Amino acid sequence: MIQTLLSHSFKQQLRSPIWAKNLIANVFLGFAALMLLFYVLLVGIFLPKILESVFPGQSPIEVVSGFVIYYFAFEFFLRFFLQNVPVLAIQPYLHLPMRKKKMLHFMLRKSHLSVFNFLGILIFLPFTLSTVVPEAGILPGLGWLLAIISLVFTLHFLTILFKKKLNEQPNLLLVIAGLFMAVGAADYYEVFSLSELSATLFNGLLGQPVYALIPLLLWFVAYNANYRFLAANTYPEEISTKKKTSKIAGDFAFLKRFGRVGELIALELKLILRHKRPKSAVFLASFLLLYGLIFYPEEQYQQMSWIFLFVGIFITGIFFIQYGQFLLSWESSYFDFVLTRKVTFHQYFEAKYYLFVATSAIAFVLSLGYAYFGMKIVFINLVCFLFNIGVNVFLVMRIALFSPKKIDLSKRAAFNYEGVGAAQFLMALPIIFLPYLVFVPFIILDIEDYGLITLGVVGLTGFILRDKWLNYIAQSFVKNRHKIAAGFRAQ
Known part of the structure; x- marks a missing residue:
């Protein structure tokens, strides 16, 4: 069935009149995406030298560990505005003898291939191999990298869930914005330091690599939360009801x-x-x-x-x-x-x-x-x-x-x-x-x-x-x- 769904997705793209009409634009965007990933990879390769020139005398690992939390905050905003929610035209399949569970897992697993997920991996993978592993050892370095990658995919699924929930609860955006403002104000007025908190957490992973299982568990929890949400909102009668009863805007x-x-x-x-x-x-x-x-x-x-x-x-x-x-x-x-x-x-x-x-x-x-x-x-x-x-x-x-x-x-x-x-x-x-x-x-x-x-x-x-x-x-x-x-x- 997975092969069938992949075939349908591929044919849907190629047979779309919009794809043919915007072929030049799609080729240009694909080339731009590849160039972006290439430049991100270069940043990851030369990150130790960049950090040595900007922060002379400081350990590159400690500097990166202190700024990881800011990176993920920036990535959240980037994903919020640019990342697409994974889509599969699932309604035409619901009346067929196909297991809905497999279709949902296919859609979520395919979403791992998002360009935004590769950004974090291409930055931190070369840094781990060139700096973290030689200084901290293979096991701590791999545990540190596993935690980073797990948090990348956790953020991926949390953003998807947040954007889906936002359609039902628009006020959720105000809550998240208020939370970011409160944390930013606390950091600005030195109530606590986000960089010190980030450094403590990620440097702790080098001493106790087993703690990398916590971000791995968060990845699983975020994935499962998306699956449960989709499973509860993909019934034909519910889809048709929502379309008829939607009141996303008032009469003013x-x-x-x-x-x-x-x-x-x-x-x-x-x-x-x-x-x-x-x-x-x-x-x-x-x-x-x-x-x-x-x-x-x-x-x-x-x-x-x-x-x-x-x-x-x-x-x-x-x-x-x-x-x-x-x-x-x-x-x-x-x-x-x-x-x-x-x-x-x-x-x-x-x-x-x-x-x-x-x-x-x-x-x-x-x-x-x-x-x-x-x-x-x-x-x-x-x-x-x-x-x-x-x-x-x-x-x-x-x-x-x-x-x-x-x-x-x-x-x-x-x-x-x-x-x-x-x-x-x-x-x-x-x-x-x-x-x-x-x-x-x-x-x-x-x-x-x-x-x-x-x-x-x-x-x-x-x-x-x-x-x-x-x-x-x-x-x-x-x-x-x-x-x-x-x-x-x-x-």
């Missing part, structure tokens, strides 16, 4: 008081909450609210306001930058209906604009916590918020009208490049550089505060003139709407 009745624009905003919110790829823009915006923690605590950046300007633009505007660049593509599968709705195109773009303003306002309010690092940061974020809602958001909406590409909302979010075209690459230039065109002359004249005030005034002026901006965007859309619709149909 309070928006109806804002008339037709409010109704359009409600529809946009439902589209976001019911599909993985637009929902990922919300998750990314949530996590990038922490982006300031990379820059704000560092003393060397305190006298460099131009860096904080870049950070503020992204913190308060990352949602509309991510989501707005595919402004029309999200509705490409029913775009002809969009053109025939009893809605003016001004209302259509006005609804999207106020959604972007609302998300930027929420991001700014949440960023007020950065007042801990100084009120100047709050002022810079306020300026960036005004510039975003008065200038950048209109630039994003206008550039997004340039030859939009079709997006299939039923597809996965990770490694999905549908809709990406020249406009997405051009969009980054004005968003990043336009604020600095206004700000740099004031830096040269050593009057940065006046530059920030000017940026805020420019943004506020753009917000006041929003109707003229929206009319311009709507008129540009009207001129090209039939060409855009024909492009979506052709794709």
